[in-house]
Amino acid sequence: MESRWSENLKLLSVYIARTILRQIATVTMVLLGLFLFVAFLDQLNDLGVNNYGILEVSHYLLLTVPRTLYELFPIIALLGTILGLSMLAGDSELTIMRASGVSLVQIVWAALKVGLAIAVVAVVIGEWLVPLSESSARKVKIEAMQADLDMGIESGVWLRDGQMYVNIREVLPNLSALDVNIYEFDQEGNLRAMAHARQAFFNIEGWRLEGVEQTLIEQDSAKGVDINSAAWSTVVTPQLLKVFLINPIEMPVWHLFRYIDHLQANDQETAEHELAFWFKVLLPLSTLVMVILAIPFVFRSQRSMGYGRSLFIGIVVALVFYALSKSFGYSVLVYGVSPFLGAVIPLLLFFIVASFLLHRAS
Structure with a gap:
């Protein structure tokens, strides 16, 4: 008898999970x-610039889908769980389950299994797919809009400046550049000079190169010159370099952790990157908290609210979660709040609310 009850519970758990997953798929398509x-x-302002046409815009947007999906996972989990359980409640299936001896804890666990699966998918997408797709998206847009620009994953940024070709290996958040290589050619295409600068930064007087190693190439020889600092006259602007900055959310956690150390070693602000680091670390927990938060709304709707109102409240909660997360992120960047606190406080608040509502529902 006990074995049969256990098998029935497994079947009910699978049934609940399938219902929630179907609604999660629907919510995902609608939100995407x-x-x-x-x-x-947002891309209409850039449409038509050089080769950036409808096909390129479509290609670019398609490549940004993984990042959009990744950032929406907690909200998708919340709305999908509310919809799935509300469908079961609307057909009185949840009532029948409870009357048959299925506890609220068992229903919560069935929903949490879905949340765990979604959290695993989120980690896979965030750590592997998003970095690749965002790099490709940026490359598609930049190369379509700037005919003289090229970007490689390993080689950095390449651009043409008159008779010179410039290679920038890294752009820092303050829009200075590291590892700048400049190659100058004559009218016949012969290499006349090349230079490597440890760093390039922009001030009121224009660009300056620091730690320059220059090689002048003559017909029969080459001469090396070391220069501590030199002015750099170029068409490259800080605004142009800005498009090559990588959004911290696009980096894998391990890469982001190392990059924060790298920025600190170069005296750069790291608050935005630390906030993104904790957001990525806590995102699986955020997804699970949203699943837990969805359950009491459904059981409450069985007693006093309709399906539509329950869904409406779920949307409001999702918007509040999104706004609160952004607000605390803003406080980190403006008021110097700890990035860890900025990421964890909204999650803790919603976990407390979810636990309280779940306790009342039981």
Whole structure:
């Protein structure tokens, strides 16, 4: 008898999970469509610049889907769980389950299994797919809009400046550049000079190169010159370099951790990157908290609210979670709040609310 009850519980758990997953798929498609439409409107200002046409815009937006999906996972989990359980509640299936002896804890565990699966998918997408897709998206847009620019994953940024070709290996958040290589050619295409600068930074007087090693190439010989600092006259602007900055959310956690150390070694601000680091670390927990938070709303709707109102409240909660997370992130950047606190406080607040509501629902 006990064995049969255990088998029935497994079947119910699978049934609940499938129902929630179907609704999660629906929510994912709707939210992706909405966010892609907004992203398309945002690209209209750049549409038609050089070779950046409709096909290129579509290609770019398609490549940004993994990042959009990654950032939306907690909200998708919340709304998908509310919809899935609300469907079961609307058909009185949850009531029948409870009357048959299925406890609230068992229903919560069935939903949490879905949340765990979603969290694993989120980690895989965030750590492997997002870095690749965002790098490709940036490359598609930059090369379509700037005919004289090229970007490689390993070789950095390449651009043409008259008779010179410039290679920048890394752009820092303050829009200075590291490992700058400059190659100068004559009208016949012969290499006349090349230089390597440890760093390039922009001030009121323009660009300056630091730690320059220059090689002058003559017909029969080459002469090396070391210069501590030199002015750099170029068409490259800080605004142009800005498009090559990598959004911290695009980096794998291990890469982001090392990059924060790298920025600190170069006296750069790291608050934005630390905030992104903790967001990525805590995202699986955020997904699980949203699943837990969804459950009491559904059981409450069985007693006093309709399906539509339950979903509406879920959307409001999702928006509040999104706004609160952004607000605490803003406080980190503006008021110097600890990035860890900025990332964890919204999550803790919602976990406390979810636990309280779940306790009341039981």
